[in-house]
Amino acid sequence: xxxxxxxxxxxxxxxxxxxxxxxxxxxxxxxxxxxxxxxxxxxxxxxxxxxxxxxxxxxxxxxxxxxxxxxxxxxxxxxxxxxxxxxxxxxxxxxxxxxxxxxxxxxxxxxxxx
Amino acid sequence: xxxxxxxxxxxxxxxxxxxxxxxxxxxxxxxxxxxxxxxxxxxxxxxxxxxxxxxxxxxxxxxxxxxxxxxxxxxxxxxxxxxxxxxxxxxxxxxxxxxxxxxxxxxxxxxxxx
Numbered sequence: 001x002x003x004x005x006x007x008x009x010x011x012x013x014x015x016x017x018x019x020x021x022x023x024x025x026x027x028x029x030x031x032x033x034x035x036x037x038x039x040x041x042x043x044x045x046x047x048x049x050x051x052x053x054x055x056x057x058x059x060x061x062x063x064x065x066x067x068x069x070x071x072x073x074x075x076x077x078x079x080x081x082x083x084x085x086x087x088x089x090x091x092x093x094x095x096x097x098x099x100x101x102x103x104x105x106x107x108x109x110x111x112x113x114x
Numbered sequence: 115x116x117x118x119x120x121x122x123x124x125x126x127x128x129x130x131x132x133x134x135x136x137x138x139x140x141x142x143x144x145x146x147x148x149x150x151x152x153x154x155x156x157x158x159x160x161x162x163x164x165x166x167x168x169x170x171x172x173x174x175x176x177x178x179x180x181x182x183x184x185x186x187x188x189x190x191x192x193x194x195x196x197x198x199x200x201x202x203x204x205x206x207x208x209x210x211x212x213x214x215x216x217x218x219x220x221x222x223x224x225x226x227x228x
Contacts, residue, residue, distance in 0.1 A: 033215065042118070042205060042218035050214065058215055090159065100147035100209045103216065105159035 002027045006091050006106030013081055013113055021076045021109050023091030029104075030096030032074040033058070034066065037088040037108075046089075049074055050096060081113040120206055120219035127196045128227050134181075135191045135222045137206030147209040148182065148189045149216065154202040162204070165189065193224075201226045 004025045013019055025032065033048035035058075045058030049068040063085055065077040074093075078085060091106040118139045127133035139148070150162040165173045165182050172180050177194045189208075193200055206219040 031214065035218075040220050042220045043207075043216070044218070045215040048214055056214075088157065092159075100164075102161045102164065103149075108157040108159075110157075 002104065004091055004093050004104050004106040006089075006109050008109060009107055010110045011112070013111070015082055015113055016080050019078050019081060019111075021078075021089060021091075021111070023074045023076065023106055024072050025074075025091075025093040025104070026072065027093060027104065028071065029093040030071070032068065032091065032093045033103075034064070034074070034076045035090045035092065036060065037090060043090065046076070081111075083113050085111065086113050087111060118206055118208055118217050118219040120204075120222050122222045123220070124223045124225065126225040126227055127193075129196055129198060131196055132192060132194045133196055133224065135193075135204050135206075135224070137189045137191070137219055139187050139189065139206070139208050139217070141187065141208060141210075143211060146211070148180075149207045149209075150178070150180070150189075150191045151205045151207065152200075152202045153205065153221070154199075159205075163191065196226050198226050198228060200224060 007022050030051045034046040035043040037043045044060050046064050047066040049055045055066050089109045092103045094103040095101045146167045148165040152160045152162050163173050163175050163178050172182050179192050181190045203221045205221045207216040210217050
């Protein structure tokens with residue numbers, strides 16, 4: 001089954017404790033991205049990757065890191081989480097290129113930073 | 115600013131009736147893609163319909179259709195014969211080639227009355 005898998009689905013952590021949210025896709029997609037969803041704001045892009053070892057900032061990259069060492073994986077790293085990073089996070093993937101095909105989303109990760 | 119506006123935070127409709135969700139957007143690109151995604155309480159993001167801006171014909175998917183007015187930068191979603199399973203948040207989004215992301219509206223919560 002074609003899917004994007006995110007883990008964990010729920011996470012409560014304390015300020016300053018490093019964490020990683022994993023994302024893996026099995027569709028051989030070139031393009032992957034991370035979004036955060038906040039009420040009244042829709043989804044906003046954090047980082048994206050056009051292919052292995054190619055990443056770039058989205059609209060809200062501060063406080064986040066990513067890496068793309070393998071095509072299927074695109075982890076999101078919060079080195080020192082703060083309460084304003086409490087949000088719902090989505091990983092997405094799609095076929096690369098400028099012809100925008102459907103983006104497939106993971107199940108979402110609800111992160112709470114206390 | 116490159117924005118997507120969904121002016122209806124919440125809509126309700128009687129089961130089996132028709133409802134239209136509105137979406138307007140800004141863009142300086144001549145070619146782009148528009149999407150409607152559904153997010154049920156499970157949080158999963160599900161593609162409802164996709165429209166290529168250079169195609170004049172309005173996209174349809176079963177009970178879902180769009181009214182795409184390119185000059186007015188309007189992209190409304192019509193749901194016919196509403197069903198209880200249609201209850202969800204609906205997000206409008208458009209592609210942005212300059213940084214390879216989707217720009218999202220704030221969402222419309224659709225309530226189906228039995």
